Amino acid sequence: MIAKFKIDLDDLVAAQSFLANNSKFHKRNKLILSFLAAIGMIILNMLIYKVNIIIILIVSAALFYVSYNYIYKKSIVDQTKRIAKNDPALLNAECTLTISKSGLYRELKNSTNKIEWQEIKLVSEDVERYLIMISDIHVIVIKKNPDNMSEGETQEYNKLLRNYFDQHNIVVE
Secondary structure, three states, X not given: OEEXXXXXXXXXXXXXXXXXXXXXXXXXXXXXXXXXXXXXXXHHHHHHHOOOHHHXXXXXXXXXXXXXXXXXXXXXXXXXXXXXXXXXXXXXXXXXXXXXXXXXXXXXXXXXXXXXHHHOOEEEEOOOEEEEEEEOOEEEEEEOOOOOOOHHHHHHXXXXXXXXXHHOOOOEO
């Protein structure tokens, strides 16, 4: 089965958000960034404000939590938007996806990927797309509603993808 769709900014942002939450690489980077932010806050407060150590630790723990859960992810998403703005070729990229028993064959303007089912680590889905994690830093986007299919064909397409995910014991979030 062949599906055709366009990858837009929302898809790129969804892929980066997914990676920021699920990638070991990004989890480690978030942890390091948060730890450094908390240590920096402790040092700054001790040098400038000379307040009670308990208050410093509480504020630093709060900063650690906020930077770990929100600031890092927002910076990754903002970086993706900036890159897409500077390189418009990334937006509205035509994608042709062929689904077969052996895996997925994805063609973009400047790249081609052959992904076997056993290479897929994790799949996340939302209303519009599947986010397929191939490695710790590589996610591909597959739209749920291809441009070249009718409503019945789209349902069959999504059912086929689900069946392959189930057959190969791929976790879908």
